[in-house]
Amino acid sequence: MIARFSTGSRALNANHPEWWVGAVSGLAWCVLLASAWPGAGHAHHEMAPNYWQQFGHWMLMMAAMMLPLILESARIAAVRSFWWRRHRAIALFVTGYLLVWLLLGIPVALLPPSPLLAAASLMVAAAWFLVPVKRRLRLGCHLTIPMEPSGWRADRDCIHFGWKIGVRCAGNCGVLMVACAALGHVVIGMVLIAALTLLERVRPLNAGAVAAALLITGVGVATL
């Protein structure tokens, strides 16, 4: 049994070195779910969260919701690297990617959770679904770039790769993420939005863009 597990884990690591990025996302979801569980952190919920709590929650949300979207890109960063630095390449790529969300989180964390802000964000996000530039940004999330094989330039290129994907991803999904934050990181909202962002990466949403926009608008109205 142990030998079989060992063989399986080696195969997983060889074929999908990005596995741990998915694991980090899963862990972040667990923390988010645990913190939302009834009875959990009552004392914390009775007070308005301070800036750092807000910021921490934002980054946790990004790890949970956004990292699954970049698994393929993380794999590409690894595959295009020497074997001995594949995990380093992934870590640098994820660093560059999360740096974008970290910078976005600095002002977002200043905003207190508010149904009005959430509704407004959702309305903007719904309209965003119908704008051609969103499609361009969504496609840009599949970008690849040439990367040096070794040395500091290889590290730089991995970070740069993550940054470029992050910028496009933030442009594509940023308003929805702001809405999630304004909703006070409600888990059901995060699950729905995560599913929507995942779906639009793999299926043609042209026909469904209007439906998605209406759905988001409906949720926005419901929050008021």
Place this chain on the structure above:
Amino acid sequence: MALRIRKNVWKLSVNDQTLLWYARAVGVMKSRPITDPTSWRYQGAIHEYTIGEDPLENPGEALPSAAERQRFWTRCQHGTWFFLPWHRMYLGWFEKIVQAAITSLGGPTDWALPYWNYSDGANPDARRVPPAFRNPTLMDGSTNHLYVAERARNCNLGNIMAQPFDVDLDCLTEPSFTALANGSTPGFGGPRTGFEHSGGVIGLLEGTPHGSMHVAVGGRGSPTTPPGWMSAFNTAALDPLFWLHHANIDRLWAVWRKRNTQHVDPTLAQWLTGVTFEFHDAAGNIVSNRCQDVVDSTTPALNYRYEEESDPFQVAPSPPTGVVVLGAGGLTMAPAVPEMVGATTDLVLTDAATRARVPVSAPTGPQLAAAGGAPTRMYLNVENITGKAGSQRYALYLNVPENQDPKSHPELLAGVLPMFGLKESSRSDGDHPGSGLQYTFEISRVANVLKSRNDWDPQELRVVFVPYDTEEDPSGPMLAAAPAPTPPVRVGRVSLYVA
């Protein structure tokens, strides 16, 4: 209805009217406005359409609404495992529209799209454009709707317009349909992707002969003139030859499956049913298909087969290599995990041969322990190829001595870079992420040749990109320098993988 037969265009009898009816139907479709889904230009736009780059644009004309364009136009699938099934759907609905036009003209009711088998070694004319497509007028002086002026010069002159390696069928020997997207095989049919993707590695069939023949027909253009229609995604389907070319590519998919029982299509639901593609039928109604609808062309919905689906090699393919593992189902072959062992970045290809050196390191991963450090397969990846205009094709040779002409070393040819769709793939817009093109070549055979000559250097691989196009007469100097400069093409990276 009896099964329709898609026939070899070069074997049509003198009295056969398949092409005459095709020309008449194209004329009918061309007379329809672009807002009509059954019009010639609408059908071409399904492949790709770029406002401002439509060569048939009429000033002031109305286009379909933005929502309709976004839903039905620019849907072509390249660099993905949907390449073959999507184009089969596309051809199938196009064929029905042509058939309806022919019927409305009083023609036969069993018309089927012919195919252009340019790889037929028994036909000395195979690499010429069929005569029916070469003259602007018919015998009676009327317009020949199969003629397009925007082709490489040799095409409409009736010269041989492609090199033998443009029509090579090595792709049929690839056992796997799906690319592993890990630096190794690009697969027969391309990499596993979603609907919107990065323009991943080009599958073997999509590279050659598909891409090679696109650019062989379209030519490379110049800094001041765009290439012929067949060279670009957004104009290719405006050339009536496009449809015969793709019928042949579709035929080769059937040939690949038939030549070996181990050649099978993907069985994952993500491929079979994961994505729904939308088209229009002959009445202009919206219709949709998933891959599972088109895996068998003889079902009533498609109802065709090809005149020739036999194995062009007539020999058993070599078995796949890999690591034998004992699984629940008995002995199975697990593909060896490849690792990158060397790369060089940022090359600029011009009209002259471009040489580069790829520093190579010893494997440190699974290949270190495998086979005593001697990898069984080697792959060369040419990544992130970008350019602002159409390009000529490039032949890629390995370890050619500095003072020797690569063309005198066909045994060192690693592969061909067709560059089909280079311009469109290079720009970041609503239809492409801008990553450029990526080709992968298995170079194990060339490496073995070099090793047998003691010309293999385990610490360095020398590559040379040699431009060629169809503007010259192939019976003359085959790889002569191009007559007019073309904008440079950038190669983001060349990398070597071992498995």
